Amino acid sequence: MPTRAAGSDSGIQPGSALSIGDLANAAETKPVTIRYYERMGLLPVPPRTSSNYRAYSEVHLHRLRFIRRCRDLGFTLDQVEDLLQLSSDEHRDCTEVDRLAAAHLQAVEIKIADLTRLAEQLRQISRSCRGRRTIANCRIIEALSPL
Amino acid sequence: MPTRAAGSDSGIQPGSALSIGDLANAAETKPVTIRYYERMGLLPVPPRTSSNYRAYSEVHLHRLRFIRRCRDLGFTLDQVEDLLQLSSDEHRDCTEVDRLAAAHLQAVEIKIADLTRLAEQLRQISRSCRGRRTIANCRIIEALSPL
DNA sequence: CTTGACCCTATAGTTACTATAGGGTCTAGG
DNA sequence: CCTAGACCCTATAGTAACTATAGGGTCAAG
Numbered sequence: 001m002p003t004r005a006a007g008s009d010s011g012i013q014p015g016s017a018l019s020i021g022d023l024a025n026a027a028e029t030k031p032v033t034i035r036y037y038e039r040m041g042l043l044p045v046p047p048r049t050s051s052n053y054r055a056y057s058e059v060h061l062h063r064l065r066f067i068r069r070c071r072d073l074g075f076t077l078d079q080v081e082d083l084l085q086l087s088s089d090e091h092r093d094c095t096e097v098d099r100l101a102a103a104h105l106q107a108v109e110i111k112i113a114d115l116t117r118l119a120e121q122l123r124q125i126s127r128s129c130r131g132r133r134t135i136a137n138c139r140i141i142e143a144l145s146p147l
Numbered sequence: 148m149p150t151r152a153a154g155s156d157s158g159i160q161p162g163s164a165l166s167i168g169d170l171a172n173a174a175e176t177k178p179v180t181i182r183y184y185e186r187m188g189l190l191p192v193p194p195r196t197s198s199n200y201r202a203y204s205e206v207h208l209h210r211l212r213f214i215r216r217c218r219d220l221g222f223t224l225d226q227v228e229d230l231l232q233l234s235s236d237e238h239r240d241c242t243e244v245d246r247l248a249a250a251h252l253q254a255v256e257i258k259i260a261d262l263t264r265l266a267e268q269l270r271q272i273s274r275s276c277r278g279r280r281t282i283a284n285c286r287i288i289e290a291l292s293p294l
Numbered sequence: 295c296t297t298g299a300c301c302c303t304a305t306a307g308t309t310a311c312t313a314t315a316g317g318g319t320c321t322a323g324g
Numbered sequence: 325c326c327t328a329g330a331c332c333c334t335a336t337a338g339t340a341a342c343t344a345t346a347g348g349g350t351c352a353a354g
Binding site for chain 3: 325326327328329330331332333334335336337338339340341342343344345346347348349350351352353354
C-alpha cells in the first residue's frame with residue numbers, strides 16, 4: 001500500500017493490504033477494469049485507507065483471478081457472475097457448471113464455423129482480384145456490389 | 148411510398164420512391180439501422196415527402212446493399228466507408244481495395260486461430276468433469292480457480 | 295371515424311471495457 | 325522542505341454497431 005519498499009516490485013508487504021495497482025498487476029489487468037467490476041457487482045467493495053485508497057486482501061485477488069480466467073475463456077460477465085455464485089455453494093451439485101461450460105463451448109464452436117465460412121468467402125473474393133486493375137473493373141468491388 | 152398497392156408486398160411502385168421500410172426490406176435490414184447509417188454518413192440524406200417521410204431511390208438501395216454485403220463479411224463501418232470511397236473512383240488503381248480485403252482476411256484468420264485455441268482449452272476443462280459431483284470437488288471450478 | 299402499421303426525432307441502453315477531466319496522496323531525490 | 329512523478333480517487337463520456345424506448349405524426353383499410 002502507500003508504503004512501497006525500495007526494490008519491491010509488487011508492493012506487497014507481509015500482512016499488509018494490496019493497492020488497486022498491486023491487485024491489477026497480480027491479476028494481469030488494470031485498475032480501471034477492477035473499478036468497473038466493483039461497480040458491476042462482481043467484486044466486493046473493499047475497505048479503504050485513511051486517504052481513501054482501496055485496500056484489497058488475498059481473497060479479492062483470488063476472486064479477481066477467477067474472473068479474469070473466465071473472461072479470458074470468453075465467458076460473458078453475466079456468465080462469470082453465475083459461475084462465481086455456483087462456486088461459492090460447495091454442497092451444490094455441479095451439473096449446472098457443466099451445463100454452462102458446455103453451452104459456452106458450443107457457442108464458441110459455432111462462432112468458429114461462422115468465421116471459417118466468412119474467411120472462405122473472403123478468399124474467393126480476393127482470389128478474383130489479380131494484378132493491377134482500376135476500380136472500374138475491380139473484381140472485389142464487383143463482388144461487393146449487388147446485382 | 149404512402150401508396151401501397153393491395154397485394155404488393157414490396158410497396159415499390161413503378162417510378163415511385165422507396166419508403167425507409169421498403170428500402171430496409173429490399174436490403175434485408177431495418178429502418179433503424181438505415182437511420183443510423185445516415186447519421187454516420189454512410190448513406191446520403193434522401194429527399195423527403197410532404198409528410199416528412201424519407202423518399203429513397205434505387206441508387207440508395209444499391210449503396211445500402213453494398214454496405215450490408217461488406218458488413219456481412221465483417222468489415223467495420225470505417226472500412227466500409229473506405230471501400231465506398233474507393234469504389235466511387237473508377238479510374239483509381241485497385242491495389243488499395245486488394246490490401247483492405249487481404250488485411251481483413253488475415254484478421255479473420257487470426258480470430259479463428261484464437262477461438263480454436265480457446266475451444267481446445269474449454270474442451271480440456273470440460274473433459275475433466277465427469278458424472279455428478281459437488282462444487283467442492285468440481286474440476287471445472289478448480290480449473291477456473293487460480294493456484 | 296378507428297385502428298393498426300408505418301413514419302419521424304431524440305435519447306438512452308447494450309457489452310466490456312476505456313478515455314478524459316479534475317483533483318488528492320505518496321515518496322524518492324535534490 | 326520542495327518538487328515531480330507515480331499512483332490514488334470520482335464522475336462522466338466514449339468506443340463499435342447497433343437497438344430499445346418515449347412520444348408524437350401519417351396513411352389507408354375497414
